[in-house]
Amino acid sequence: MTRLTPATAPPGTRVRAFGPSAPVGIVHLGIGAFHRAHQAVYTQEADPDGAWGICGVTQRSATVAGHLRPQDGLYTVLQRDADHTRADVVSQVHDVIDGSTETGRLTERLADPRVQVVTLTVTEKGYRPGGAVGRLIDGLQARRRADAGPVTVLSCDNLSGNGEVLSRLVLDHRDDDLAAWAATNVRFPSSMVDRIVPATTPADRDEVARRLGVDDAGLVVAEPFRQWVIEDRFAAARPAWEKAGAELVTDVAPYERRKLRVLNGTHSLLAYLGALAGYPTIAEAVADDSLAGAAWQLIEHDVAPTLAADGLDVTGYGRTVLERFANPALRHRTVQVAMDGTQKLGPRLLGTIRDARAVGHLPRAATLAVAAWMVYVERATTENDLPLDDPQADVLREAVGSSSDLVAALLSLEAVFGADLPEDREFRALLGDLVAQVRAGSIR
Numbered sequence: 001m002t003r004l005t006p007a008t009a010p011p012g013t014r015v016r017a018f019g020p021s022a023p024v025g026i027v028h029l030g031i032g033a034f035h036r037a038h039q040a041v042y043t044q045e046a047d048p049d050g051a052w053g054i055c056g057v058t059q060r061s062a063t064v065a066g067h068l069r070p071q072d073g074l075y076t077v078l079q080r081d082a083d084h085t086r087a088d089v090v091s092q093v094h095d096v097i098d099g100s101t102e103t104g105r106l107t108e109r110l111a112d113p114r115v116q117v118v119t120l121t122v123t124e125k126g127y128r129p130g131g132a133v134g135r136l137i138d139g140l141q142a143r144r145r146a147d148a149g150p151v152t153v154l155s156c157d158n159l160s161g162n163g164e165v166l167s168r169l170v171l172d173h174r175d176d177d178l179a180a181w182a183a184t185n186v187r188f189p190s191s192m193v194d195r196i197v198p199a200t201t202p203a204d205r206d207e208v209a210r211r212l213g214v215d216d217a218g219l220v221v222a223e224p225f226r227q228w229v230i231e232d233r234f235a236a237a238r239p240a241w242e243k244a245g246a247e248l249v250t251d252v253a254p255y256e257r258r259k260l261r262v263l264n265g266t267h268s269l270l271a272y273l274g275a276l277a278g279y280p281t282i283a284e285a286v287a288d289d290s291l292a293g294a295a296w297q298l299i300e301h302d303v304a305p306t307l308a309a310d311g312l313d314v315t316g317y318g319r320t321v322l323e324r325f326a327n328p329a330l331r332h333r334t335v336q337v338a339m340d341g342t343q344k345l346g347p348r349l350l351g352t353i354r355d356a357r358a359v360g361h362l363p364r365a366a367t368l369a370v371a372a373w374m375v376y377v378e379r380a381t382t383e384n385d386l387p388l389d390d391p392q393a394d395v396l397r398e399a400v401g402s403s404s405d406l407v408a409a410l411l412s413l414e415a416v417f418g419a420d421l422p423e424d425r426e427f428r429a430l431l432g433d434l435v436a437q438v439r440a441g442s443i444r
């Protein structure tokens with residue numbers, strides 16, 4: 001079947017110059033599914049003139065570059081819920097760089113004065129040493145040397161204080177010239193991003209072929225809901241994202257805490273319990289009353305009290321989140337959400353547990369989510385019927401294999417649980433009970 005290209009795109013598609021010489025205003029590191037269905041869509045809607053074209057950079061594999069280049073950067077966003085599906089072609093990606101082989105071109109783009117914003121979606125593990133930050137630092141050094149002017153670096157990953165985390169990684173880098181230049185020329189605002197975007201499947205691609213009559217290798221699938229709350233602290237110009245519904249605020253932390261603890265925390269709970277119970281998707285997991293009940297306990301009893309001082313509606317937000325999870329058209333796989341647990345437990349669940357423990361509360365549902373992760377890791381390690389997709393997979397295998405006490409072995413991972421939680425006897429006892437119940441299948 002014919003590929004999606006400017007020549008075969010649906011009538012009305014705005015087509016712009018594509019390739020190394022196309023002007024761009026944004027460099028995006030980590031052009032996975034989420035960026036294409038979120039920041040690129042906001043940018044297209046906010047930028048009718050195409051002044052803020054995006055140069056997307058693939059990080060770990062050239063697959064997305066191979067998908068988008070033959071299509072001149074065009075791709076479809078298939079928006080789905082139970083009753084409606086719509087397909088929109090996005091033309092905001094004006095260049096694609098394979099970050100592992102085209103390092104010179106990436107550095108040139110980052111040092112181009114027309115580029116005033118760098119966005120990132122490189123997953124939680126991308127913020128560890130050796131992740132995306134090395135290339136960003138090389139680009140910022142080139143920018144300083146070229147005197148190319150100020151730039152904003154905007155993290156769009158699911159991390160608490162994502163801007164601050166990123167700025168520490170860049171500024172703690174031992175290069176005094178870079179640190180001095182960045183102190184006045186670079187800003188790292190935090191942002192809260194939200195839209196459920198599962199990995200695209202061959203069946204999704206077949207559906208777009210039927211609808212549009214073309215084969216789209218760059219297709220992404222998303223729910224109708226989207227939200228972007230951005231700390232309004234830019235070093236230079238930016239797209240008018242507010243025209244597309246983004247909220248520019250002074251302090252993004254309350255929005256970020258609520259989203260990570262309510263949405264991502266319950267997502268992880270449903271992913272681990274759901275995968276263990278044999279549910280392939282989040283929608284199927286949340287349709288199970290006992291799992292939905294545990295998710296609601298997490299929101300109402302554990303998370304909401306920890307966020308009372310922020311003054312945002314937590315339970316109303318939580319209800320809409322569970323409705324979104326129930327969207328049967330998304331088919332978001334439990335094992336996809338379950339990946340990278342060592343990186344996700346902290347921002348999604350352990351903050352809730354620590355805040356609850358500080359006021360003497362023992363948060364049962366949040367502890368259940370950690371117990372479910374432990375049993376998931378155990379099963380993925382010993383039975384091989386679930387994937388153990390985690391940057392610490394070897395450490396996890398070693399921990400599970402070296403001890404008959406699963407809770408003690410996994411709690412001793414200080415990079416995940418710190419020094420405080422393993423010392424908390426009440427928490428540890430509850431965790432032990434819940435691990436036994438999850439193993440026995442009496443909680444599912």
Ligand SMILES: NC(=O)c1ccc[n+]([C@@H]2O[C@H](COP(=O)([O-])OP(=O)(O)OC[C@H]3O[C@@H](n4cnc5c(N)ncnc54)[C@H](O)[C@@H]3O)[C@@H](O)[C@H]2O)c1
Nearest residue numbers: 030031032033034059060121122123126131157158196197
């Ligand atoms: N998909 C969603 O529903 C969603 C929603 C909100 C936020 N996010 C954020 O976006 C991130 C990416 O999600 P996605 O759906 O695009 O995933 P994806 O698998 O489609 O893309 C992941 C991207 O991250 C890069 N990456 C992976 N590991 C890396 C590493 N160690 N160092 C540097 N780069 C690395 C990959 O090369 C790829 O470009 C998530 O981890 C999350 O932080 C996703």
Ligand SMILES: O=P(O)(O)OC[C@@H](O)[C@@H](O)[C@H](O)[C@H](O)CO
Nearest residue numbers: 158193194195196197264267337
């Ligand atoms: O994308 P990840 O791997 O960080 O997490 C999986 C999901 O929990 C996440 O992508 C949610 O769908 C998203 O955060 C919703 O905005």
